[in-house]
Amino acid sequence: MRKILLSIASLLIFAGSINATNIGYSKDDIDKLNTFRLGSSHKQGQAIRFSHAKLQALKGKTIDFAEFVVGSKNTTDNKINVFLATTLTGTPIAEGTLEVKRSLTKVKWTLDKPYTITGEEECLYIGYTAEIGTTYNLLISDKSYDIEGCNFAYNNGTWVDTYGMDRGSALIFVNAENADDYTDVIVGRSKFDGYYKAGEECKLTPCFVNTGTTTINSFDAIIDVDGKTTTKHFADLNIEPKEGYSFDLTDLDTSKEGKRDINVTIANVNGANKEGDTSDNSLTASLFFYPKNMERSLLLESFTSQTCSQCFRGHLNIADAIKTSKQDIIEVAHHSGYDPDIFTMQEDINYLFFYPGSGGTFAPAAMVNRHTYANISSSPIVQATSTNNVLSTIYNAATTKPYVSFNLETKLNESTRELKVKVQILAHTDAPSKQSVFNLFLVQDGIIASQTNAGENYTHNHTFRGTVTGNAWGMRVNDVKAGQMFTWEKTITIPKQIHSSYYTDETKNNIKAVLEDMSVVAYMGSFDQNDNTKHTIYNCCKARLGESYKQGGFNVTTAINEPEAEQTLNIFVNNGKVCVEGDYSRLSVYNLAGAQVENAALAKGVYIVKVVAGSKQTTKKILVR
Template identity: 70%
Template sequence: MRKTLLSIASLLLVAGNINATNIGYSKDEISRNNVFRLGSTEKQGQAMRLSHAKLQALKGKTIDFAEFVLGSKNVTDKKMHVFLTKQLDGTPIAEGTVEVKKALSKIKWTLDKPYTITGDEDCLYVGYTTEVATTYKVLMSDGSYDIEGCNYGYKDGAWVDTYGMNKGSALIFVNAENVGDYTDAIIAQSNFEGYYKAGDNCNFSACFVNAGTTDITSFDAIVEVGGNKTTQHFADLSIKPKEGYSFDLKDVDTSSEGEQSLSVTIANVNGAGKETDTSDNSVSANLFLYPKTMERSLLLEAFTGQDCGNCPGGHLNIEAAIKKTEKNVIEVAHHVGYKPDMFTMSEDPTYIFFYPNMSSTFAPAAMVNRNTYANVSTTPIVSATDVNSLLSTIYYADTKEPYVSLYLKTTLDESTRELNVKLYVLPHKTVPHNSSIFNVYLVQDGIEARQANGGDNYIHNRTFRGTVTGNAWGYLVKDIKAGQLLSWEKTITIPESIHSSYYADETKNNVEAVLKNMSVVAYIGEFDQNDNNKHTIYNCCEARLGESHKQTGFVKPTDVNSAEAEQSVSIFVSNGKVHAGGAYDRLQVYNLAGAQVENADLTKGVYIVKVTADGKQTTKKVLVK
């Protein structure tokens, strides 16, 4: 299917003078929204690169001036250093100093001596550097799709390719004289990332730019997935210079789960042998197809308060949004963001971190998978007074990869109120983020209590009752690799009632912890304690107390079976004694020297515990504090 895009680049575009050609990758649209800076140093800069093949097409043509657009005029001494060079860190062919009089408009640099392209150059760079205070953004792009190897930025003392930064092309233009017509296509950043399941009809598309001076009327797309190659032919087109073109990939085999290599090559543009430069016509990526049975859930964390008069309406909006999406959404309600109340727990203020302004919070609000959907908000938090914003955020979160499947097991002794929680995390794919966290929430439904605009008998559901881990953020894990099972276990005693951390008088405002109305919610996701836009919940699941939930995508390879067998007996320490949950035949405790010790009044230290059940032995190290 053909789609004509907004122009995302233009190389050798015919200018007003019939004998002059404007060389550049930018679509020449200036917008303050596309101003940015790179790195932490005051020195900033941008450059555009012309490849060897393109320079061969320009052989004998003369470059006499260049133009640049800056995002700020507040540069040091109102000056910028401009250059034409074969190497970004080498000696320039030509250079100069230009006065910066105005931002967001073209600044012209006329070369003292025009440069004639020989065609033998490996490449040429045209660019600038300047000094600007860190409070100003001076770099400028067109906000289009990225083009690999064509645009560079100066970041922390080095030039870096801005491909993948989602900035688009630098607003840099070079004037060349008497350039003839020719054909050229250049592949643009084609995003094949997404959440795909094996066997599903997956929609993949690629795009390229008409970077020549004539219309593109036909081309072939050679698509290779997992070693299987197909060719799609496109004809009767009229892709103008300055235009981009997007097309869907057909006959992509998605029957096999796991990682699949994908490549797309644009060939035979306007016929075989017609294209000037084919070196930039290909893009490659790795797809990952999750199991057909893959189950993923989205974590919606609501922010509410008993004194919030708009919150009952917000609760209804959240309920309506979840129902309309038909996605598997698990809701947890934090009583923070308005005022502390009888449900506010000690962990709750930590999550104010996700608000746009931590000193100016609001309710009702919500976040989904802790993702920031830029079309709705600058941080993960969105207002729950608008159903459409909630819907958009849920749909956006659902496009992200889940990476892992979860297996949550709980056992409950109602007489002692002891709850044992086991969490198994099976990564299907190596997680690209270095730092991740997992956590387990305690949640309660059916609590009858006061609510502004809801009366004294309002029913509070999905109420956060603290973490099983005892930590607001949970536990940090690194280097989550495909197939490497993670496991965690803890036993807690649930009190008869749970008291808000924000009321000093513990005889009041106690909320009865009704076991049958309680559940645990486990999740794992990306974590960055310094940036609230770098959080993503990969997957989550929920189990009622005493029950278990194994996500359907949690397959059972040998290592998982072994891990489950090892963890079949729950072992924990309480009051200086080792205990084992469930039925077992024998429990033995040894010190690190290998000597068996009596399992009573154990001193502080590490011990080795062996439990035999049904002829199988489980061995585990325990710490007595």
């Protein structure tokens, strides 16, 4: 099972003699399937970084040669430029040029003058660059572990950390002379920061890598949860150099909603005081446990067209993926990305923004929660010609957190076709983005019309019919904080027919708006007008016209906040006490079970605060950290 690491892995493996050690992070696994490139520029490159702590451990040792593996020999003049440096942008300590005779084979660089590690360096980089055609993949990794701050690649003029790209480590090996055996581990980064609910089992799997040169036989795991510390001893082990080891934590108390701070430290490796560098032995994470009845839905937006020959099959692929995933998914179909048709609205064209920056648009396609899964696409949109593409994107989006809950109310006057919409959004935690937006879509099911390769009487469902807000991107909200509740209302009139913004045949592009087949879809997510990868949706919900839907997790002791009270009061926490700025007559604090508690020295957790100001009252969920 692959693990994602927090810092250096696979350091110090034997290289030929007992006094020479090959330092680097990569397994010695060379596979053509692991080649790749970053960006659109001809210049490509990779480098590995050694931290100050690791260099201190190697103080006095000399670097005399390095070996590099590249994915292609078709560079300019079949050459790569290699370097040893303290920065990726400054003047190198040493540099050279190597001829690449074969791809996927180690190329050796012997330094003209061996470099002695002083231990004073902030860091050291060893890497290569080359010019190569855009059809070739020069870069290569071992696809093992992502290691934060240790592997870099050149991307359109900038060196970037490849951490988070699921590439593992660059195939770069550095020889250090006269390095003695020693014990060292690097704690691995498990994905602790997930979506957890109170009352449900939470299994965390810390891991580490033996980055020393000796076999590990024992260690202690020190686990601290909100200040309560326990120690687990592991013995009779045989963890060889470069091997990883993981263990499960399943006995966490998840009965309470709210934030939990967790620290895991690997200590006493092979006994006390055997490890010289313990700077990278700890992992810290903050978990948030949502209410037991928390409900979250994923928003799947498809891109389709009546004239697209593969879209009928794409619809089936999406349906199969949704069924297999067992996730709660709300669908919306945008008729864009291919030829406009009788359903295409202006906003549908706006959402082409989410396609990758190069290669144009295509259909069938889909995006889930507007979340980018880098393993499949450089943007939120993936091709829906494969069920697995869509399914993998669903699973990846499901690992994100919902942050908010919805209460969506709609009232419909069928005779006048007047629709009143009211949405309340309750924030459980601070939003991850400074800018958030919420929006409300109109969608319609059961429209009978043609579809290429599916006949003239194909049923089009989840069809996007416009927005309630009148804006493709919705309403902006800045700095969403835990406990805040937003209320927004609007009244619109549903026309008897909805006119396509783009289809030119006036006899066909007026689609009857059947009220009983229509719904409102509300969502909230992050927003960045310049970057289509920063629009991840937090949560969403759906209600048929004239009906309402309150999500599980929208736990408020009173039905509706009075806007006047909310606007004149500032409610916040200071030193474990709820404080209010503004004129008010009564303040009450309740736990999530509904019992009133004393407003002093409040323990960490989530509370309901009720404030009465004159004839108005406001109720707010607030987090005590």
